Amino acid sequence: MYVVTSEQMRALDNYTIRRIGIPAIALMENAGKAIAEEVLKLCLERHGGSRLPSTAVARTSGSDQACLPEEERCDRPTSLSGYPAAAEGPSTGNERVIEMSRPSPVIDGDARLPTALAAQEHWLILVGKGNNGGDGVVAARHLRDAGISVTLLYAAEPSALAGEAAVQRDAAAALGIPALVHGRAAVDYGAYTGIVDALLGTGATGAPRGAYAALIQAANDSGLPIVSADIPSGLDADTGARHEPCISAAVTVCLAFLKRGLVQYPGAGAAGRVVVRSIGIPASLCREQGVGTHLLTPHVLRTELGADVSRRRAPDGHKGTYGHVLTVGGSRTMSGAGLLASRAALRAGCGLVTWALPASLVLPLSGAAPEVMLAPATEEESGGYWNEASAEQVLALAKSRDVLAVGPGLGRFEGDARWLRRLWEEWEGPLVVDADALNMLSAAGDFGTWKPRAAATVLTPHPGEMSRLLGIPTAELQRDRIGAAAGFATGHGVTLVLKGAHTVVASPDGQTYINTTGTSGMATGGTGDVLTGIIAGLLAQGHAGPSAAALGVWLHGRAGERAARHRGHPASVIAGDVIEAL
Template sequence: MKPWKWRLRYPRPPHRQPHRHRPPRPTPFPVVATLQPQPPPPQHQHPLTHARPKVLSTDCPGNPSGCQTQKVSPIKVATTATARLIDQRAQEEFHIPGDDLMSEAGRTVAREVIDRFETAPVVVVCGKGNNGGDGIMAARTLTEFGYPVTVVMTHHPDELKGSAARAYEGLAGVGVPVADFDELETLLEGAHIVIDAVLGIGSRGPAEGPTARAIDAINDCKSVVVSIDVPSGLREMERGEDPGSIVSADLTVTMGLPKLALLTMPGWLHAGEVVVAPINFPVELLTDTTIDLNFADTADLLEFLPPRPADSNKGTFGRVGIVAGSAEAAGAAILCARATLRSGAGLVTIFTPRSLNAIYKAALPEALTVIVETGGFEDRLTETAAKRILERAEAMNVLAIGPGLGTDPTQAALLTKLLEGFPGPIVLDADAITILANHPPAFDLVRGRSNVLLTPHPGEMARLTSTSVEEVQADRIATVRQFIQEHNVTLLLKGATTLVGDPGGQIFINAGATSALAKGGTGDVLTGLAAALIAQGATPTQAAVLGAQIHLSAGLSLAERNGERGLLASELADELPRAMASLEQPQHSSEAETPTTTEPLEEHDTPWR
């Protein structure tokens, strides 16, 4: 079977201006991992087949059966502690020598360089840890394939230990020159490719001394920057911690599993394109179900996306009921319903008091409306409407409740009756979440319902957990983990790097953000989007993971075309079909898009293949 590797494509980091001679690359579908088959190259061109990532390979010492490649769904995400444990278990339980892991990591990085770039000067900047050892192995391999490579050590080689020290000892045998650290800036000026092997995932605190100087020098150069495992200086940080100097890479080749630091702020601003190379780690370690952090790749998202058979009708794609809106916030119901229709639902019904019916009809003629009694309240839904809503909801696949609904006791009573009477999937947002936080009887009806999806922003999450926004944001993953364990519901926590927790205890990370989405009404759009996906057959978890990605993609596309300041939520709803179509389009590798050139390179030309 053909090897494959994961690629997570990010918008270009704003901290690095493109090289003045670098051909522009198309903006990719944001932050989506793709499984791309990598056919082995002709032997006369790149005989380094053994350096290709053995993706989820069981081909390791003690297992002569060969490479057994399989797709993993979803991709697990490693914290620093998890990455260390995988490395330790690979050596202790599976008897894979640390030297072999380092050699494979270095060869994998070299393979990426060889696949992408013509032969050109390379500077490898190595620290004193295992990350530096990976860089040394990459330098040795590139030299064997004719690349002019220079290694620069940030510390004296005597400070290297273990596998890294043994890797360094082999440099002389292949003729790799090692330059003095004081020559770094000069060497970087003449380099076309810089391999960043200064710090790995285990670094603590801001970089200091020669390490910080090396990072700053790499960021100041105009070369293509390839980081090993993570951009140096990037780590898991406490909220508000000084990040210090961090390399802004064009490409990051990370080993084993994608690292949490790459998927959270500020990591995805620095990582560039990310290639996840499981190298020779055993498959058992990379699919360990005790790892509760996950990243859904493009293949997973496509599986979540409901099919659209040609021989279908409006009933095929589900019926959604919208319980939302009031005189003050009629637009919330309109945006929610608009997004639901734009996301493929067949029939959408807005439940409304008589006074708002004409507004909804004029704003969204494609949606049905059901006028309900409101018990003397002319401008909002109340407890009196529950009976009529439940009668009509019997024919519906999902209810979306909350945007612009109001939080008075009569709306709390309405929500309670709907939770008691409707057994199907429910998406709760905005005012519905505030009601849950303030009315324990309603919250009790949600606990244990795996078909309920909550979509709070950090402020609403703080209300649900009786904490502050600062506490929620300080450790978003811990907040989600504790909540789903205690309440057994599906939770989507909005924000930069949206998180989805499912009742089974798994957490999905949706990396990326744009300030364009920091606008009233965009959350109502997400509610309608999620409800539409559930109506078409997705589970609440699938709808949350897929919906968050489509929502972000639509926001990024609009921001790219119109800027981040002026996005309207209605425009976001109308962008959803394009975002969904982009997801369904075949993903192409950068190698296929960029032709190989054999012409001589001009001074400082970046050797993109």
């Protein structure tokens, strides 16, 4: 699924109208109808009825189904991750979902509420003066046709609407749909059962003002369910920043393509359930117009990155078939990080893992994970810590391994930037850089002069580490995570995994992928080390850098969800649980 900026959306819209020849009024009609259908679904759900039958269900082929556990087969509506919604069970802390729906050809009898239920509904449609407002007026017509009482509430004088929105205004007036204008009389929100927010669309910038701000605040204060058209009014469509005030929606009906602001926090928290609806703009235009951001789903993993979430194994494979990872990490006070990364690499499917660590820790940690081989990489006198001289031994160990994963629990030491530079420039195989190794990189001061790497290179910073790499405050980074990740990846020729809620994976060619698997329970020490091991394990099995990173992030999140269900509560999850759930 493509994810677009407001500028890209305008370009796609204009191309569809001017080059393909689909009239703007037709796109508006489709948009309003889609919004009305989602309102009807919400009404039916609220009254305990079944869902209306226009939701598309993502499916895999029969052979794919056979490889998946029963609770994970793709025969249910998709979650935000593009995977089937979780089976019945305890909350994983990730209940917000996004649905991919096909518009029905018409709103017919099947889309009507039973008469008794329809009589209980009266929806207030908040109408801005732009095309978003026009979408809302269309929705009002279709809702009335479906048996629901509606009232239009214009933010400005109706005469302010222009173009297609004005056509829709006149049609509504001709049909006698009741209309109010903000400021002329008090509005009794208690007389309504729901609100459609069609005030501000993707073209709006800055904080809402005047009548728009007042209507947004009143809508939020009403306590009524709000269905937003395209994006919640007051939300930055590109960054996800929530201006003050900003609609808090129960459902956001995203039109044509998913907007960036809906998959980045804090905006994602304002959108409620996000439903992406086609309005007639061909999806193929996104590729033709160079849209390079995708929601990470099994379909995108397969078609864009050549990665199969079922991770089939060759029937005649052996441990050498699936590669050998060398984990470089752990120190006297942080040995667990290296252990977690090593175990996760094995759970991700690689054939062998060797854990390189300070010599004095080898004996105490022997048997901590029987499947992991240990190798001393410093002299015995190092006291359980790393030193610059150990680079020579690490490089010697790496010669007979396929992938190098550096950083978990490493600690900092004198000359560590020079130590890392040697590994970066002299190791010719795939490399994963995490944790303290990232801090060494940001502190080096001369990273721009380091020899570019030809082999796959994956960096996995959390926001604090990324802010140090970029030399900007974390708050500034968080305002545009997608742009920051993409800029660094293309500028340095690496795959960048910017961790956090809705992790961003950026590839060297400028493509970006937004992951939505995972749970709040994964906000615990060691889960980043687990991710490092997973990515390294996938690289060892032959995945390219972007493929290993994206699949690793997706699998990591799915494992976190399973762990939360198993533990009964997200807060009970620890890093080791995620490994066991892989």
